[in-house]
Amino acid sequence: MKIGVIGAGKVGSTLAHLYVTAGNDVAIANSQGPDTLRDLEHQLGRHAHAVTVEEAARYGDVVIVAVPFCQFEDLPAEALAGRTVVDATNYVPERDGHDAELERGDVTSSELMQRHLAGAHVVKAFNAMRWDHLRDYGHSAGSNFRYGIPVSGDDPDAKWRVLDLVEEIGFEPVDAGPLVEGGRKYQPGTEVYTADLEADELRARIGVEAA
Numbered sequence: 001m002k003i004g005v006i007g008a009g010k011v012g013s014t015l016a017h018l019y020v021t022a023g024n025d026v027a028i029a030n031s032q033g034p035d036t037l038r039d040l041e042h043q044l045g046r047h048a049h050a051v052t053v054e055e056a057a058r059y060g061d062v063v064i065v066a067v068p069f070c071q072f073e074d075l076p077a078e079a080l081a082g083r084t085v086v087d088a089t090n091y092v093p094e095r096d097g098h099d100a101e102l103e104r105g106d107v108t109s110s111e112l113m114q115r116h117l118a119g120a121h122v123v124k125a126f127n128a129m130r131w132d133h134l135r136d137y138g139h140s141a142g143s144n145f146r147y148g149i150p151v152s153g154d155d156p157d158a159k160w161r162v163l164d165l166v167e168e169i170g171f172e173p174v175d176a177g178p179l180v181e182g183g184r185k186y187q188p189g190t191e192v193y194t195a196d197l198e199a200d201e202l203r204a205r206i207g208v209e210a211a
């Protein structure tokens, strides 16, 4: 599969490594341009290349977004239309600035991203585990113990695609429902955020049944 990655910091570069290792082709971008990503491109190997944000957005059917949440309005909505956008971001007011709508709880951060990317299908995933645990905690298929990764989204096909992608890098996907409720269950401040739970325990804590 061809996967675009926007954001080449701790989370973006970690997921790029994991998906290249799993046999995918990755195009990765940051804000400063591809020439600043040559070392990372070299480390990722020949199945990855550094590109502009616009090129990463248009690269594949799936695009992972791993930028500070406050940058979401810079995402190229037209280029991302029709694609599955994996929202790995978190709203962190100290970094992102205060947003009254989010702080009242009227909306989740992924719904705001979905509002901006009206033609895309936003699926929230990978936001609730630390980047170094994402890097290190995947287990091969058939393993007795696997960490759960919660996934939420409104478009069923896009969500299935992301559930499969979670599985592909050694985690057990946990369907947490649509963005409106799913996002609330595992955002910063919730008990499961960065708790690194085995999948059944994660399901129990966020109140969902196994598929």
Ligand SMILES: NC(=O)c1ccc[n+]([C@@H]2O[C@H](COP(=O)([O-])OP(=O)(O)OC[C@H]3O[C@@H](n4cnc5c(N)ncnc54)[C@H](OP(=O)(O)O)[C@@H]3O)[C@@H](O)[C@H]2O)c1
Residues within 6 Å of the ligand: 006, 007, 008, 009, 010, 011, 012, 029, 030, 031, 032, 033, 053, 066, 067, 068, 069, 071, 074, 088, 089, 090, 091, 092, 126, 127, 128, 129, 130, 131, 132
């Ligand atoms: N760190 C964690 O353990 C962790 C875990 C789960 C989720 N998250 C969330 O994931 C997101 C990324 O976190 P991180 O720790 O990976 O951050 P990071 O290491 O600071 O990396 C951020 C990346 O985003 C890029 N970026 C910033 N603004 C951009 C824009 N407008 N367009 C394109 N790229 C842009 C930066 O590029 P430049 O350097 O060129 O500006 C950088 O490559 C955040 O929302 C964070 O809350 C973090």
